[in-house]
Amino acid sequence: MFKTIKFVLLSSLVLFYTAAEAVVTPNPSAPTVVAKSYILQDFDSGRIVAELNSDQRLPPASITKLMTAYVVSHELQMGNISLADEVLISEKAWRMVGSRSFIEVNTKVPVEVLLRGMIIQSGNDAAVALAEHIAGSEETFAQMMNQYAQQLGMVNTNYRNSTGLPDPDHFTTARDIATLSAAIIRDFPDHYKWYAEKEYTYNNITQHNRNKLLWRDNSVDGLKTGHTEEAGYCLAASAKRGDMRLISVVLGTRSENARAQETQKLMNYGFRFFETHALYQAQTQVTETKIWKGTDKQLTLGLEQTLSVTVPRGRYKELVVTTNIQQPVIAPIMTGTQLGEVEIRLGDELIATQALIALQTVEQGSWWRRLIDSLLMLIWG
Numbered sequence: 091m092f093k094t095i096k097f098v099l100l101s102s103l104v105l106f107y108t109a110a111e112a113v114v115t116p117n118p119s120a121p122t123v124v125a126k127s128y129i130l131q132d133f134d135s136g137r138i139v140a141e142l143n144s145d146q147r148l149p150p151a152s153i154t155k156l157m158t159a160y161v162v163s164h165e166l167q168m169g170n171i172s173l174a175d176e177v178l179i180s181e182k183a184w185r186m187v188g189s190r191s192f193i194e195v196n197t198k199v200p201v202e203v204l205l206r207g208m209i210i211q212s213g214n215d216a217a218v219a220l221a222e223h224i225a226g227s228e229e230t231f232a233q234m235m236n237q238y239a240q241q242l243g244m245v246n247t248n249y250r251n252s253t254g255l256p257d258p259d260h261f262t263t264a265r266d267i268a269t270l271s272a273a274i275i276r277d278f279p280d281h282y283k284w285y286a287e288k289e290y291t292y293n294n295i296t297q298h299n300r301n302k303l304l305w306r307d308n309s310v311d312g313l314k315t316g317h318t319e320e321a322g323y324c325l326a327a328s329a330k331r332g333d334m335r336l337i338s339v340v341l342g343t344r345s346e347n348a349r350a351q352e353t354q355k356l357m358n359y360g361f362r363f364f365e366t367h368a369l370y371q372a373q374t375q376v377t378e379t380k381i382w383k384g385t386d387k388q389l390t391l392g393l394e395q396t397l398s399v400t401v402p403r404g405r406y407k408e409l410v411v412t413t414n415i416q417q418p419v420i421a422p423i424m425t426g427t428q429l430g431e432v433e434i435r436l437g438d439e440l441i442a443t444q445a446l447i448a449l450q451t452v453e454q455g456s457w458w459r460r461l462i463d464s465l466l467m468l469i470w471g
Contacts, residue, residue, distance in 0.1 A: 117363045117402045121355045126322065126342025129264040130356045132366050133272055133328070133335035135442065137400035139360045144268075147246055147261040148341050151316030152189065152212045153326050154254030154262075156270050157235045162205055162220050163278040164238070170224075173202035177223040179215075186214040188255065192293045193219060203292060205281070210290040211297040212315065214253040221252040228252050239266070242273055256320050264339040267326050271313050271337045275328060285312030302350040303327055307357070315349070325349040329357050334366045366400045369411075369434065373449060376432055377413050382467060383460040384421025384452040391415070391429060391446045399434055399442050410435045413446060418467065422454045 120130070120140035127143040138144070165171050176198035184195035191213030193199050199219065208216040221231035228251055235249040244266035250257040275282050288305065289298045303310040309329040316324040322342040329336055338356045343349040370376050372395050381389040391413075401409065415430040423429075427448045434442040454460070 121359055123340065123352045123355060124343060124348065125340045125352055127264045128338070128340045128352070128356065129268050130360050131268045131272070131337045132360075132364070132398075132400040133275060133337055134366055134368065134396075134398035135400040136272075137366075137441065139336070139364055139400065140356060141264070144265040144339075145246055145263050147263055149256060149260060149318065149321040150254055150262045150267065150341070151318045151321035151324055152214075152254045153267055153314050153316035153324050153339075154249065154252070154260070155208055155212060155217055156267065156274060156314050156326065157239065157249060158217050158220065158231075158252045159205065159209055159281070160270060160274055160278075161231070161234055161238055162201070162224065163274070163281050165224055166201075166281075167278070171201055173200065173205075175201045175223070177201060177204060177219050179219050180222055182228075183215045183218040183222065186218055186253065188214045188253070190214060191216040191297075192295050194293070206284050206287070206290055207292055209284045209314070210287050210299050211292075212300060214255065217252040239270075242269055244269055254316055254318070254321075256318055264341055267339045267341075268337050271326050271328060271339070274313065275335075275337075282312060285314070286310075300346070301325065301327065302346065303329075303353060306350065307354065310357070315346075317346075323349040325353050327353050327357070329361075331361050334361065334364075336360045363403055364400050365403045365406060366398055367406055368396055368398045369409075370397045370432075372396045375449065376446065377415075379415050379417075379419055379429070381419045381421055381423060381452050382463040384423070384455050385459075386421075386450075386452045389419055389423060389429075389452055390449045392449045393432070393444050394426070394447055395444065397432070397434070397442060397444050401436055401441065405436060408436055415446065421452045423448050423452045425449065425451045 127146045129144040130140040131138050179193050179195055179197050181195050189212040191207035191211050193215050204216040204220050207213040218228055221228045225231035232249045239247045247262040247266045250260040300315040309331045312328045313326045324341045326339045338353050340349055340352050370393050374392050375390050376392050378388045378390050412433040428445045430446040
């Protein structure tokens with residue numbers, strides 16, 4: 091049996107819902123974006139604000155290097171390599187075509203220099219050098235990339251190399267790139283700052299970041315551009331205004347300016363017409379429920395992760411929260427036990443749901459408490 095409680099959010103307080111139905115003015119539709127595929131997603135809530143062909147498999151060009159960087163950052167986090175490691179540059183890395191960091195064959199270059207060169211300058215040579223340093227070969231490193239893609243839930247992605255150079259079996263989607271972008275921002279904030287750097291100098295050669303929005307919009311702080319003849323001009327970008335962060339992915343535009351302009355359209359639309367709120371913090375009380383046959387009479391319930399929602403601007407007060415709690419709750423109960431769920435609705439739309447878990451451990455009560463509660467449960471059904 092489940093016990094259901096509904097209530098509405100008003101400002102920052104939680105009240106029982108008795109208000110009359112309000113008149114709703116719908117948001118304008120998303121702007122027309124000239125691209126093969128795109129997605130606009132809120133970072134905190136994960137809500138998709140706008141999309142077109144977001145699950146279409148397309149060549150990602152140098153946006154591939156987001157996954158290369160993710161794998162490198164994870165290896166650094168695990169302690170398998172360090173930023174100070176000296177990487178011996180192979181002839182294969184040195185001979186890479188396309189965008190380069192101009193590293194020299196048979197020289198040793200620190201991992202940090204290669205990583206920043208790959209992120210800021212989009213160096214194909216740096217990407218291959220890092221892949222070989224971590225996995226021995228670029229082919230083996232591509233297998234690692236695919237393993238991480240699976241762990242992140244990137245179901246329409248397959249990597250064949252660390253650079254994004256064309257290969258018929260090398261593809262991803264706008265949705266998967268947004269998922270990867272969010273993981274980079276969330277999991278490696280210390281490295282994410284490099285995605286906002288406008289230029290980088292190595293070997294007395296200064297190169298500029300190809301993300302034009304870093305100059306045009308101060309709220310933009312990443313992530314990565316890409317271009318090949320097959321892929322067109324692509325851009326994965328993120329921007330933060332106030333407490334709201336958006337991630338945009340635009341694939342297959344016609345020029346450098348176009349990918350920046352189309353991305354700017356999406357960002358402006360998202361920030362203008364939507365707002366994001368953190369409703370409940372992780373491991374804090376959402377509600378409580380009666381617990382039977384335990385050392386305590388009440389059990390505090392909350393969420394494992396912070397629950398944020400993105401809604402059309404001005405409609406936050408219309409959110410209705412429903413808690414569904416499995417009854418009866420009988421001790422012993424361990425911390426983290428799932429006992430129901432919380433649902434967030436805006437009108438008829440279910441916009442978020444998350445499991446309710448016990449925030450405390452309640453041991454079994456004395457024989458007397460168990461006897462009394464057993465009788466009460468029989469009486470009350």
